[in-house]
Amino acid sequence: MDEEVKTQTVPKREKALNLMKNIVTWVVVAVAVFMMIFTIISATTLNRNDRSLFGLKMYKVLSDSMKATDFAAGDLVFVKAVDPATLKEGDIVSYISQNTENFGETVTHKIRRLTTDAEGNAGFVTYGTTTDTDDEKVVTYPFVVGKYQFHIPKLGYFFDFLKTTPGYIVCILVPFLLLILSQGLTSVRLFKQYKSEQNAALEEEKAKLAAEKEETQKMMAELMAMKAQMEAQNAQTAQPAQPAQPAQTAEPAEAEQPTTEPAEVASEEPTAPAEPAETAETQRAE
Template sequence: MIVQRGCILVRKILNITSWVLVGIVAVLAVLLFGLKLFGFEVYTIISGSMEPTHPVGSVIYVQKVDARTLEKGDVITYKVAGEVVTHRIYEVVIDPENPEHIQFRTKGDANKDPDQSGDAGLIQPNNVIGKVAFGIPVLGYIAVFMQTSAGKFAAISLVCIAIALMIIPDILFPKKKEQKTDDKKEETEEENEDNKEVKSNE
């Protein structure tokens, strides 16, 4: 009985561990790749200009929006000089001669001054990738690691370990329900035969 209980406990521990690993891999897959299916672009914060809102190592989720709906205070991701930048809108600049033409002056939360001085270098609507919907701290470190060979190997290893932990319990501790069922059937058949013999003798 003690050995049987020990086997059951080990089986449960291995099963729980395997499902935990599967859950971790699934959550990371959804956060780093799955949300792209819902229109989000995923970026990793690599500088401290947006701290403390989005600290270094955070992952941000950017959603495409109509630039005309953007307001002062919105955090946007945009392209400038071949780089992707995420800063807050400091000012929405409207062309007095053409009110439909808007531009954006931006500023990092941790920076003292806006990114653009005067009208030079203002962000054009067609350079805006989207508005930051939300961010998750630290996840960016994992995202960067997952892009390396070691990270990809680690991810594949986790999946393999999870699958192995699901299979190992059945190999090491096979269930005996079928054997017990067969034994019960044999006992029932023997009892029926004995009953038949008793009736025939009577």
């Protein structure tokens, strides 16, 4: 019973560990991706009047001039471009400052009232809610960047940190190194698991072949034994009991037959015929 409980507990523990590893891996991936996105955004759109993200421009708040009511230094404000003629008293706007102390910087202040400048151009009187002091110059329409939408506290400091070397190492390099390390360990673990499974399969195949070989040898031994038994039985049936042979009798001697040789007959040679007499003409010629 205890062994069954242990065998059930081990897979559950391994499953929980694998789940935790997967969660950590995905968290690291998400952090690395978000850090990269934030870095790209901060480098391309932060504090840029000519760049926007989804129609919104982002600015880091540099002072606490609006801390009393809305946002503080280090916060990240989001501004949307609008028609300056639609702005009214109480709206918060971002504009390019023409004041002496912060000339050229983007300032986000509240509109106190609508007015015109010395040349008759329409504009606004703006102020910071913390000091409740009007800004030096009237903000005319050409210098209005957009209307304030919302802010994220202290995110401006984080973007500034991302631009530094320690920020890059901590927020981007380290997460990616952890991700690479995690994937490397996972690859090694999967490779070891694959090798162990492959070795187990080979051992199983070897054991199967050995068992088949042993079974074959056993069958061969049985067949050889059966063959020997059949040969012995065939040998016994092929040799019946032989009957006793009778005694041999003496054969009578064959009578000798006399041989007769035929008598030789003498043959006489024929005599040569007499030569004929020469003709009369031959004699005359002589």
